[in-house]
Amino acid sequence: MSESKPSVLFVCVHNAGRSQMAAAFLTHLSEGRVEVRSAGSVPADAVNPAAVEAMSEVGIDMSAETPKVLTVEAVRASDVVITMGCGDTCPVFPGKTYLDWKLDDPAGQGVDAVRPIRDEIRRRIRGLLEDLDIQPRRAP
Numbered sequence: 001m002s003e004s005k006p007s008v009l010f011v012c013v014h015n016a017g018r019s020q021m022a023a024a025f026l027t028h029l030s031e032g033r034v035e036v037r038s039a040g041s042v043p044a045d046a047v048n049p050a051a052v053e054a055m056s057e058v059g060i061d062m063s064a065e066t067p068k069v070l071t072v073e074a075v076r077a078s079d080v081v082i083t084m085g086c087g088d089t090c091p092v093f094p095g096k097t098y099l100d101w102k103l104d105d106p107a108g109q110g111v112d113a114v115r116p117i118r119d120e121i122r123r124r125i126r127g128l129l130e131d132l133d134i135q136p137r138r139a140p
Contacts, residue, residue: 006132007035009078015040015067017048017106018084021118024060025125029136034129037074043067051106054114058122080128 008026010019015038023038030036044067052062075081080097085105092098101124106114129136 005033005035006080006134007037007078008080008082008128009074010036010038010082010084011040011070012084012105013041014044014107015070016044016046017051017114018101018103018117018121020047020062020065020067021051021055021121022082022084022101022125024055024062024065025122026128028060029125029129030134031137033134034132035078037078039068039070039074041070043069048106048114050109050111050114051118053111054118057111057115058118080132082128 010022010026012019019038019040023036026034027036047062047065047067052065055062075096076093078096080099082099082101084101084103101121103120104113104117106117126136
């Protein structure tokens with residue numbers, strides 16, 4: 001880990017659902033104590049509206065977020081890289097921690113289908129914060 005604050009990159013194919021929700025939860029729950037990035041190997045044009053709605057239900061606004069393209073620089077600058085179905089497109093560098101979170105893809109799903117994915121991401125983010133030795137914010 002870097003001496004200042006740890007940095008985490010979330011990667012999925014479209015950077016429109018899972019990785020956006022994970023980044024939003026980590027940003028919120030770490031209260032700025034983690035540098036957070038998200039990206040996609042083939043970014044969508046916009047964040048999944050059902051993911052935006054599901055996150056707004058727990059008090060997190062993702063409406064201004066936009067999908068970003070995965071770059072080698074983003075991976076190089078991150079201590080932890082968490083992939084969510086991006087396969088082999090993520091560059092690998094020595095000394096990084098790589099995790100692969102198997103999560104359902106919210107693409108094309110309504111908010112009812114996205115809520116359980118959101119809740120599982122929140123659970124995993126809380127575990128990640130424990131692993132990083134950072135006390136998470138209480139809510140949401």
